[in-house]
Amino acid sequence: MISREVQLVAVPDGSVRAESFGVFETEVDAPGDQQVLVELRRLGLNAGLAHRLGGEGTAYGPGIGVGDVPSSDAVVEVLESAAEGFAPGDLAVAKVPWCTAAVVDADQLRRIDRATPEQDLEAYLTVLGHVGFTAYTGLIHIGEVRPEDIVCVSGAAGGVGSCVVQFAKARGASVIGVAGSAEKVALLTDVLGADRAINRHDGPAAELLRDASPDGIDLYYDNVGGEQLDAALEVLNARGRIVICGAVAAGSGGPSNYRRMIYQELSMRGFTVTAHEDLRAQFESEVGGWLREGAVRSLHTVFDGIDRVPEAFASLLAGGSSGRVIVAVDGPR
């Protein structure tokens, strides 16, 4: 069958624009043994791809040259199966090329409920997807969040952070979010339900956190490291817990005031979500419930049709969209 795919046609010189990409037809083979032919339903875009365009690649994948098709995570529907356990109409999440249809090894698919309603598909790329599972694992399993906790989340308006904020609220905790702009602060309190939000550009991190939470904090979910981690170490209450999820802002040094871990009996735990697949069923059940109740929402902007992938990606990089940028590959049904 014919698939339409998105190729890099020119390495961007400066900012990425829609014109850097083109959409082309290509022939897709029938699936081989233990493979399936899938149609893409929803494609999630990742800003991190921009660093790989024409470059050397990053920890997340190889460089992407002219003529290459980037890959992202997507919700797919099985059209034809040569793999045991998969049948036409099955829905799954997988990392696939930016296209309308592709052949995928069946062991790369993570099945989701085939009765998922159309309007809930996006959630599998947000709150029920990788970022949601990361947030859930760190918050519930590693951080052992309790209803009486005051939780602080850094990078709170980001992919993982926005899930942590919502999940902590859904579990009954008080939540303080830290983000990098007034718009994000408004999103945190007005849309995501944070009790308080901090714009980290408003002053020294520890001072802002103490002002926002005079009773201290009990659990700190760290997506960034650096100054925010140092501030949390200052403000955490006795026996407080730190979950280390990310450290992009940590620079070359570690938390300089980690000695306070001794006097306040603090704990700090890192985790890697891929080691916790055993939590998947509990995660989908609990977060799925919150989603149906409206306690949690998927934050995303949808662009319709494979032809709009270039525009959607440029919009993502320009910061012009709120929540995750998702393309409804086949348009609305």
Next chain:
Amino acid sequence: MISREVQLVAVPDGSVRAESFGVFETEVDAPGDQQVLVELRRLGLNAGLAHRLGGEGTAYGPGIGVGDVPSSDAVVEVLESAAEGFAPGDLAVAKVPWCTAAVVDADQLRRIDRATPEQDLEAYLTVLGHVGFTAYTGLIHIGEVRPEDIVCVSGAAGGVGSCVVQFAKARGASVIGVAGSAEKVALLTDVLGADRAINRHDGPAAELLRDASPDGIDLYYDNVGGEQLDAALEVLNARGRIVICGAVAAGSGGPSNYRRMIYQELSMRGFTVTAHEDLRAQFESEVGGWLREGAVRSLHTVFDGIDRVPEAFASLLAGGSSGRVIVAVDGPR
């Protein structure tokens, strides 16, 4: 009654010598309400006192001027009691002045078995004392040591470290001790039972640790911080644990490579022993048992008689004694 006490008679100019102290007689009053009159049986000396002689004091106590009597922890015997629950002949541990007899508030005494044999009294200032309880709490309660663990201990020949090494062995774990001289390395392997020992002056910390433990480590008991903590973070196996007990060598920075906590799912916990008094009975029972079996030994050097306190203290500071320096205040019985 008459007590003989040790006073500072001259602020040391340079190194502390026995002549900096003198022994004087003083009258002790009868105990007031809720007080007891105690006789000192064993007095433990602390090198840290040296920093307070003639000075401003430290976190551990005020400065000590000419005419002042320093205080340390000691095993005492009750001679006369005006406090409910204490009777003559009772034994206890308390922080008391350097003297032969003193009046102490009863709530400052921690009772020990009054049938403790003479030869076991020193242990209440070492493996059954504060350093032992600190080692035990960190290793067993915070670090949750298991028989299959490879345990690394920094500052392993020190007061706390030497207990950690012995307790970890007694619990069935493999133990690697890190210390600062060839003599200490020999003590660790030949006397304390460490499986391997590292002289930290022999090379880069992470290299030495990898060489000593090709299978990595599972639990790191940190008494020092700095380079040793960084090395442990490099060498810890997946889901390894770090117990933060001390950070004297940490300088102004924290562990620069704490990101490895994410990829290896490491945890780090600080603790303060005073928050764990509920473990005291379990500690005394288990470590007392090890001591009777000979699985654990008290490392100390005993000087006989209150008159030898100045000499004992000078010897401690000159590094001329092994294990804790203890004075048998009344001489051997």
